[in-house]
Amino acid sequence: MMRVRKTDGIIIILFILAATIFYGINRYNDNNLYNEKYAMIYSDNKLYKKIDLSNNDFTEKFQIDNRYGKNTVEIINGDIRMIDSNCQDKICVKSGLINKPGQSIICLPHKLVIEVVGNKIGDKNTKIDGVSY
Amino acid sequence: MSKNQKIVYISLLIAQALILGLIEKMIPVPFVCPGAKLGLSNIVTVVALYSFNFTEVLTIVVLRVILLSIFGGSLSSFFYSLSGGILSFLAMFILLKLLHDKVGTIGVSVVGAVFHNIGQVMIASLVIQNIKMVYYLPILLIAGIGTGIFVGLTAQLLLTHLRKLSIMNI
Numbered sequence: 001m002m003r004v005r006k007t008d009g010i011i012i013i014l015f016i017l018a019a020t021i022f023y024g025i026n027r028y029n030d031n032n033l034y035n036e037k038y039a040m041i042y043s044d045n046k047l048y049k050k051i052d053l054s055n056n057d058f059t060e061k062f063q064i065d066n067r068y069g070k071n072t073v074e075i076i077n078g079d080i081r082m083i084d085s086n087c088q089d090k091i092c093v094k095s096g097l098i099n100k101p102g103q104s105i106i107c108l109p110h111k112l113v114i115e116v117v118g119n120k121i122g123d124k125n126t127k128i129d130g131v132s133y
Numbered sequence: 134m135s136k137n138q139k140i141v142y143i144s145l146l147i148a149q150a151l152i153l154g155l156i157e158k159m160i161p162v163p164f165v166c167p168g169a170k171l172g173l174s175n176i177v178t179v180v181a182l183y184s185f186n187f188t189e190v191l192t193i194v195v196l197r198v199i200l201l202s203i204f205g206g207s208l209s210s211f212f213y214s215l216s217g218g219i220l221s222f223l224a225m226f227i228l229l230k231l232l233h234d235k236v237g238t239i240g241v242s243v244v245g246a247v248f249h250n251i252g253q254v255m256i257a258s259l260v261i262q263n264i265k266m267v268y269y270l271p272i273l274l275i276a277g278i279g280t281g282i283f284v285g286l287t288a289q290l291l292l293t294h295l296r297k298l299s300i301m302n303i
Contacts, residue, residue, distance in 0.1 A: 008240035019274035113261050
């Protein structure tokens with residue numbers, strides 16, 4: 001009753017390979033050392049706030065309202081997370097804590113993006129504009 | 134199958150895809166990824182791919198996307214479903230054209246599910262103008278394989294029974 005062809009297996013194996021390769025690329029990029037970390041929060045495709053995450057000892061909680069909805073963001077000890085949102089599926093809340101450059105929390109219905117960026121040690125080309133020392 | 138019979142059968146398929154889509158909205162998805170879905174409506178698309186030609190299956194896909202967003206979604210979900218649905222349909226159609234009988238329903242469904250997820254995430258990354266898609270690709274691929282296998286098995290069961298009806302030219 002169940003016919004599984006050899007090609008099916010090949011397709012599945014190819015996709016698993018692709019997934020592993022992409023996962024490896026992500027892990028390789030994450031392993032770079034960073035000396036500055038910032039959380040960039042974009043609301044409705046515009047930069048809303050930039051927060052320095054390198055400081056490990058402070059906690060802050062604030063709410064972001066835009067024309068799509070309300071989201072509550074919390075920063076604890078250098079990690080950032082979405083505590084609450086009035087969106088329908090709450091995937092953003094389930095995303096948990098992020099703290100490494102490259103990671104992001106996205107609330108798609110509310111067009112809210114929290115992205116962690118950083119400067120690699122020894123890298124003069126930064127992703128952050130307008131940082132003054 | 135006469136033209137009227139075809140219209141009725143296609144309408145039945147669209148209705149089934151709509152119901153599957155509505156039921157799917159009630160099931161929480163265990164993937165922490167915006168845009169991943171179970172893709173139950175793809176069961177209908179796969180069955181249709183074995184019974185109908187390009188235009189007819191495309192009609193089914195577009196109509197069920199429109200109906201689903203009217204009945205159970207928002208305007209933005211319409212664009213995600215449309216891009217996911219069309220991309221997965223094209224991928225499955227090309228696969229079937231290239232490999233005919235060498236690929237089974239499971240292979241077709243896995244390809245369909247993966248490309249459905251990719252299509253949705255592509256539009257999502259356009260909407261928020263953020264191209265961190267590479268981060269979600271591993272989860273998308275694995276999720277697509279899982280749901281694709283389930284969809285493929287279901288579609289194959291359906292086709293096995295549908296073949297027994299003489300009116301179907303499968």
